[in-house]
Amino acid sequence: MTSATFLFSPVEADLQILSENLIQLVGTRHPKLFAAAKHLFGAGGKRLRPAIVLLVSRATMLDEDITLRHRRLAEITEMIHTASLIHDDVVDESAMRRGVPTIHSLFGNGVAVLAGDFFFAQSSWYLANLDNLEVVKLLSEVIMDFAAGEIQQGDTLFNTSLSIEAYLKKSYYKTATLFANSCKAAGVLSGVSNEVAEHLYCYGRDIGLAFQIVDDIFDFTGSADVLGKPAGSDLKSGNLTAPVLFALAEKPYLEVLIEREFAQKGDLEQAIALIQDSKGLEQARELAKQHATQAVEHLNVLPPSESRQALINMADYVLTRLY
Amino acid sequence: MTSATFLFSPVEADLQILSENLIQLVGTRHPKLFAAAKHLFGAGGKRLRPAIVLLVSRATMLDEDITLRHRRLAEITEMIHTASLIHDDVVDESAMRRGVPTIHSLFGNGVAVLAGDFFFAQSSWYLANLDNLEVVKLLSEVIMDFAAGEIQQGDTLFNTSLSIEAYLKKSYYKTATLFANSCKAAGVLSGVSNEVAEHLYCYGRDIGLAFQIVDDIFDFTGSADVLGKPAGSDLKSGNLTAPVLFALAEKPYLEVLIEREFAQKGDLEQAIALIQDSKGLEQARELAKQHATQAVEHLNVLPPSESRQALINMADYVLTRLY
Secondary structure, three states, X not given: OOOHHHHXXXXXXXXXXXXXXXXXXXXXXXHHHHHHHHHHHOOOOOOHHHHHHHHHHHHHHOOOOOOHHHHHHHHHHHHHHHXXXXXXXXXXXXXXXXXXXXXXXXXXXXXXXXXXXXXXXXXXXXXXXXXXXXXXXXXXHHHHHHXXXXXXXXXXXXXXXXXXXXXXXXXXXXXHHHHXXXXXXXXXXXXXXXXXXXXXXXXXXXXXXXXXXXXXXXXXXXXXXXXOOOOOHHHHOOOOOHHHHHHHOOOHHHHHXXXXXXXXXXXXXHHHHHHHHOOHHHHHHHHHHHHHHHHHHHHHHOOOOHHHHHHHHHHHHHHHOOO | OOOHHHHOHHHHHHHHHHHHHHHHHHHOOOHHHHHHHHHHXXXXXXXXXXXXXXXXXXXXXXXXXXXXXXXXXXXXXXXXXXXXXXXXXHHHOOOEEOOEEOHHHHHOHHHHHHHHHHHHHHHHHHHHOOOOHXXXXXXXXXXXXXXXXXXXXXXOOOOOOOOHHHHHHHHHHHHHHHHHHHHHHHHHHHOOOHHHHHHHHHHHHHHHHHHHXXXXXXXXXXXXXXXXXXXXXXXXXXXXXXXXXXXXOOOHHHHHHHHOOOOOOOHXXXXXXXXXXXXXXXXXXXXXHHHHHHHHHHHHHOOOOHHHHHHHHHHHHHHHOOO
């Protein structure tokens, strides 16, 4: 099994700098935010998004060192991600995240809304100061996708006729857009051609989709300890993911349980059992593998390097989390 | 008395286009947002901010017509303002705004957080697509000031040692930053010199401060009908404004009432009576006048025009709201 630490080795020093910078960047303007930042950025986050940005930066810069703007982009990526988590937890009323209490459950809705706004605002500001309009456009697209995606997700809750295509689109807005646009932005900062930039976008998109599908599988296979939240949480809230949609084709009674929104005692447990008994989890694994494989193919445009190899291994890593 | 409608006459047609565009811009991506947008943008907002942006645009373009980018800037200004109102109402748990129910009281915290995020995100996106990095920087500064300002305000609640300088700084972050930076941005889009751009910034800042001070006076002189919320609301929540800070120097007992956070029955009513009996309201009016006068002086750098005259009259209008 590939460990994340080993995988990130070409950018280990970069990630160390990033962690220190993030707390400083976010905290300088206000001590309360400094506390929130330490709470958030120290809470065992995997740093997957900035690691990928830094690896793409190194893989596209080759002999030359990555610039301060590449580093800033990685920091912005993690800031946008964190801001969206804080607001998502308010919207979903989640009490726990990564096994620690959420900002809104610790400090209330008001502080959570403001902290999220501040992180979004600060990322927009740092973004503008990268002095590259294309990069500003790419990342502001992400922030818009996040908000539109959450609203769309709210609209399709308990909708058993959701297609796999619609699920993938939802997953793009929710997760993959940040991977896709930040990978492309790292390439743009390195001055790659439009063609290479598009491949970087596709790499990010497919890795992001694979990552989200694997996360959705975990909702049924992970323990509450590992998840940091109860198993079946997404299903309970009506967020229908790949394993559920595949299982629906095989287990008609699942549709009944979902459409009555698990109103009767034991409905949720029965639904989870039906999904686990179906081929849904295996089919979802296949879908994740497809996207991971496609992701790797997009790296063929890059010259070989230690960082490119780490990006290739990243696809395996995303999948190894499955077993 | 100068009416807003008369004042806006040079940009009346522009404001009509703006209203139609705003609902379209915000609503295209999602029907639920379209409904929220109609609710918000139709709720009797004064359109003061976009009107000023449009007037600055016309005053700096003179013979030439204003561009689509000037119009878009005015729309972005109103979008940022609206997004901040939606989130403020969640933070302050306000049930009413401009006499109509707030988004969070109608649709819940979740929808309010998402709608605010979406409007902020969309304004960032439209901003990036203005293709002018300086303008992106100016307006992303505003979004950051708003978030930092709200957090700071939360920190100084019931703090009777707040100085007038600190109050003005708070009012800048909360209100004047949007006026200041959007006026400057309109000038930048017209290609004015740095010197003129700075004067436009100062005009916006001083008009914005005068506007906020007048609003804070209303909290004590307006009726619940006009305010769309109960009188003394700010004071009750511990947000100490100009009339209160001036009155504190004159009425020592006010400090006692505020510092015990109006814990005893009749405390709030007594505090309001003390403020109304003091010179605080008159001193606050003087402060508003000072800023309105300063604002007008900054317009001397612009050549005479109907729009410049409307900007001068705007300063009077902000003050006439006082009587």
